[in-house]
Amino acid sequence: MKNKIIFVLSLLFGLMFINAGLNKFFFYMPMPENLPDKMQKAMTAFTEIGWIMPLVGAIETLGGILIIIPRFRALGAIIILPVMVGIVLTNIVQDSSGLPFALVLSAILIVIMYQNREKYAPLFK
Template sequence: MNSKLTLALRLLLGLILLVFGLNKFFHFLPMPLMEGAPADFMGALGKTRYMFPLIAITEIVAGVLLIFNKWTGLALIFTAIISVNIILFHLVLAPAGIALAAIVAILNVILMYANWNKFKTLF
């Protein structure tokens, strides 16, 4: 795969993760109002008082690792876990926000394919 394309996709995914991870701490992006099951789910995660910080730190660490091209394999594994949960949340509870979730998942799959030599031993 073209190294410039891979670089651009890696930086894009890293920036997305970094921005949304930091947003969980600093609330600089407006959050859509949720009702029903999505609000209940987010409320339950919030009541644990550890889940949102854990998700945010994981996103920030993965984003920084991707931006600086360090431990890319580990960062993509973290991102895969995050991507699956984002996709499932939007498929099951809030389909309106599936577009960004799909972008993150697609970027993750493309980058895992581009770095497949780092994952061969896992499979």
């Protein structure tokens, strides 16, 4: 039962990140119109840089795919971790309306990483 719950959480988490990553390439989801001014300026800056959004999109897509596959779930979680930290910090500093959702995603990532903790042990030796 525990493995099924982890698989469902990983599947939903991975699909959300795949969707977010592909959106950075194909722009099929419109930006919300009620974004605060601070957040609009930050998003404009990211898109003007040119290479950041495709890089983040590729990382989100790759990490999402890897999290869905049980064998590569630990690697996918490590790949997604810096993006998730950025999402949480952006929601704390820029606009806190998305913070509850970001914290739920962070909790799912922590659960996934905890389930794979033995695979991370060599990193800390």
